[in-house]
Each structure stands twice: as structure tokens, then as C-alpha cells.
Amino acid sequence: MKIEQEKNILDLNLIVKTIKSALPQEKEYxxxxxxxxxxxxxxxxxECIDTGWVSSVGKxxxxxEEKLAEFTGVKRAVAVVNGTxxxxxxxxxxxxxxxxxxxxPALTFIATANAVTYCGAVPHFVDSEERTLGxxxxxxxxxxKDIAExxxxxxxxxxxxxxxxxxxxxxxxGHPVDLDELVIVCKEFHLELVEDAAESLGSYYxxxxxGNWGKVSAVSFNGNKVITTGGGGAILTNDVELGKxxxxxxxxxxxxxxxxxxxxxxxxxYRMPNINAALGCAQLEQLPEFLAKKRQLAKKYQTIxxxxxxxxxxxEPSFAISNYWLNAILLAPEHAGKKDDLLALTNDLGxxxxxxxxxxxxxxxxxxxxxxxxxxxxxIATRLINIPSSVNL
Ligand SMILES: Cc1ncc(COP(=O)(O)O)c(C=O)c1O
Numbered sequence: 001m002k003i004e005q006e007k008n009i010l011d012l013n014l015i016v017k018t019i020k021s022a023l024p025q026e027k028e029y030x031x032x033x034x035x036x037x038x039x040x041x042x043x044x045x046x047e048c049i050d051t052g053w054v055s056s057v058g059k060x061x062x063x064x065e066e067k068l069a070e071f072t073g074v075k076r077a078v079a080v081v082n083g084t085x086x087x088x089x090x091x092x093x094x095x096x097x098x099x100x101x102x103x104x105p106a107l108t109f110i111a112t113a114n115a116v117t118y119c120g121a122v123p124h125f126v127d128s129e130e131r132t133l134g135x136x137x138x139x140x141x142x143x144x145k146d147i148a149e150x151x152x153x154x155x156x157x158x159x160x161x162x163x164x165x166x167x168x169x170x171x172x173x174g175h176p177v178d179l180d181e182l183v184i185v186c187k188e189f190h191l192e193l194v195e196d197a198a199e200s201l202g203s204y205y206x207x208x209x210x211g212n213w214g215k216v217s218a219v220s221f222n223g224n225k226v227i228t229t230g231g232g233g234a235i236l237t238n239d240v241e242l243g244k245x246x247x248x249x250x251x252x253x254x255x256x257x258x259x260x261x262x263x264x265x266x267x268x269x270y271r272m273p274n275i276n277a278a279l280g281c282a283q284l285e286q287l288p289e290f291l292a293k294k295r296q297l298a299k300k301y302q303t304i305x306x307x308x309x310x311x312x313x314x315x316e317p318s319f320a321i322s323n324y325w326l327n328a329i330l331l332a333p334e335h336a337g338k339k340d341d342l343l344a345l346t347n348d349l350g351x352x353x354x355x356x357x358x359x360x361x362x363x364x365x366x367x368x369x370x371x372x373x374x375x376x377x378x379x380i381a382t383r384l385i386n387i388p389s390s391v392n393l
Pocket of ligand 1: 082083084085087108109111112170196198199219220221222232233
């Protein structure tokens with residue numbers, strides 16, 4: 001039963017009290033998401049230092065890639081310096097070129113748009129759906145029917161005359177988007193699918209790990225993610241040849257030789273250092289336990305917060321299992337104006353809460369980029385608050 005409140009009045013103190021009740025009472029400061037090191041981290045990192053293999057050579061990178069591929073169910077994982085670099089290479093691997101357009105959600109972290117820009121391409125912003133917080137495939141389809149045309153095997157924007165090469169869904173806070181719907185759109189409009197799975201390690205769409213739908217996909221192991229390598233990312237793919245190319249491109253395109261410096265392409269120094277991969281191996285061993293704990297916390301929040309009128313707790317879509325990377329609440333539309341008050345109240349108490357990112361097209365570098373009407377993304381952005389979600393809560 002919902003807790004009774006006067007109509008149209010949102011009891012902010014009740015929300016704060018309820019969030020607080022789910023958190024450890026003894027802690028004075030509760031971050032949004034802090035890393036947890038409870039396994040072999042010291043041991044593996046020490047091994048790197050003791051042996052001197054801290055940088056671009058060492059056994060942990062191969063081991064990390066192998067274990068990551070096993071966990072996510074892909075044929076090949078390539079460990080890189082961060083998730084943004086992984087995304088950039090993914091886009092290059094599917095053939096995104098200068099002046100192409102790439103469809104991305106307006107509601108995403110800046111890295112998605114930046115990676116498109118690094119390729120000389122132009123982000124083209126798409127609306128989100130409330131159920132997943134991610135890209136709205138049905139709305140995208142009807143929009144493309146209006147503004148795009150397929151000539152041969154290539155999709156063009158009829159307004160800008162640029163090629164639309166790819167679409168990059170992002171699994172917001174770990175909640176998978178409806179990938180089947182999106183695959184249909186990609187087939188119809190000849191678009192490459194690249195998943196920004198930076199936030200969705202441990203999230204499954206219809207029983208299969210995210211990152212398996214894109215031709216290539218990107219994951220992040222930044223310090224705020226479900227598991228961390230300090231800084232790091234990975235490219236996931238089921239295309240073995242693309243996987244080899246990803247490795248080659250991210251390791252300065254150096255040809256194997258005992259001593260000669262032979263390079264056959266302009267490559268990148270994006271390889272994950274061994275010492276970071278060592279941390280990653282230890283973290284991966286604990287991932288199932290982390291996911292179970294995060295699910296427990298999400299359930300706790302759902303039980304207590306969903307009783308409050310005017311507050312909706314974001315839950316995994318029915319077709320998915322979410323890693324619940326970051327828990328989120330949505331205020332009812334009539335209470336959108338209270339978001340900042342709630343942020344202030346919680347942060348004043350040392351409970352770190354955060355709004356969602358500014359919609360990318362509102363940022364000065366991206367205001368001129370093409371976009372559809374993003375009404376839902378705009379609504380979500382005015383109402384969403386992330387609440388503490390660390391593994392150890
Ligand atoms: C949606 C999204 N894409 C890309 C990235 C980039 O990852 P990184 O910070 O490892 O570069 C992040 C996270 O940081 C992210 O949340």
C-alpha cells in the first residue's frame with residue numbers, strides 16, 4: 001500500500017529517511033558507487049610489481065581477456081585502456097568514417113558522443129523510452145522512415161545528405177534496451193549495431209549477456225563500474241577476424257617479430273597495462289558475488305521506496321536481467337521541480353546522489369547535431385536521481 005500523502009505534495013523528508021534506512025547507519029559519507037577489493041587484488045598486483053611486468057607485456061592481459069570472453073559469452077574480448085577508447089575502435093571497426101552520422105541516445109554519458117566525434121563522424125540523437133531509460137527502437141524506426149532513405153545497401157539522411165552508418169544503444173545503469181526491436185531497425189535501414197555496454201557488465205537480454213548483439217561492443221572498467229581495473233575497457237565481439245583486428249589496432253598495429261619494429265597501419269597505444277589487468281582478474285573472480293549483492297540492494301530499495309507516492313523506482317525491464325549498476329528513482333512528472341531539493345537534502349547528509357547526465361545536444365559542442373524530438377529523454381532528465389549503489393552497502 002502506498003504511504004498516504006496530501007495530493008500533489010511530495011514528502012522529500014520521507015524519501016530521504018527511506019533511502020537512509022537502506023544504508024549502513026554508522027557511515028557518515030556514502031558514495032554513489034565505490035570499488036570493492038575483497039579478493040586476490042593485492043596478490044595479483046604484487047606479482048606484477050615483483051616480476052616487473054607492469055606495462056604492455058605480461059600474463060594478466062591474456063588471462064583477463066579469456067575470462068571476460070568466457071563470462072560474457074563472446075568469442076573474443078580485447079582489453080584496452082578505457083571504455084571510451086573501446087567505443088572509438090568499435091566504431092572504426094564497423095566502418096564509421098569522417099562525415100558519417102551515428103545514431104546515439106541523447107541520454108547517455110558524454111563518452112558515447114565523444115567516441116563518434118573522434119572518428120570525424122557526427123552524433124545524431126535519438127529519444128529514450130521510460131521502461132529501459134535507453135534508446136527507443138520503435139520511435140527510431142518511424143523517425144528513420146521520415147528522414148532516411150536506403151540507396152543500395154547504404155542509409156542516407158535525406159536532410160543532411162550524410163551517410164547514416166551505425167546505431168549505438170547504451171544500456172543505461174545496467175538496464176538492457178530492447179535489442180531485438182533494434183536489430184529489426186538495423187536490418188531494415190542497413191545500419192551497423194555497436195553496443196555501448198560500458199555500464200552493463202553482468203546484464204542479460206533474453207538470457208544472453210549484453211554485448212552479444214552488436215557486431216562489436218564496448219565495456220568500461222572505470223573505478224565507478226561494477227568491477228574495475230582502475231581505468232580500463234574492453235571490446236567484445238563474436239567475429240573472430242574483427243577481434244584480431246581490434247587487438248592489432250589497439251597495440252600500435254605492430255607485426256609480431258622477435259626484434260623488428262614493423263607496423264602496417266596507423267594503430268593506437270590502447271592496450272590495457274598488465275597491472276590493470278591483474279586487478280581486473282581479481283575483480284572478475286568476485287563478479288557473481290558483486291552482482292548478487294547489487295541485486296539484493298536493488299530489491300531493498302524497490303520494497304521501501306515504491307511505497308512512497310510520487311516516486312517510481314527504476315527496475316529491470318521484463319525481458320532482462322540487470323546488473324543494477326546504479327539504482328535510480330524517477331519522480332512523478334508533476335514533482336520534477338523537486339529534484340534539486342532532493343539532491344541537496346541527501347548530499348547535505350553525506351548521502352551521495354546524482355542527477356542523470358545533461359542531454360548531449362544541450363552541450364555547446366553538440367547543439368548543431370541532428371536529432372529527433374527527444375521528449376521522453378527530456379522528461380527523464382528532469383526527474384531522475386541516482387542513489388548509492390556500491391557493492392558493500
Ligand atoms: C555509457 C558510457 N559509455 C562510455 C563510458 C566510457 O568509459 P570510460 O570511462 O572507461 O572511458 C562510460 C563510463 O565511464 C559510460 O558510462
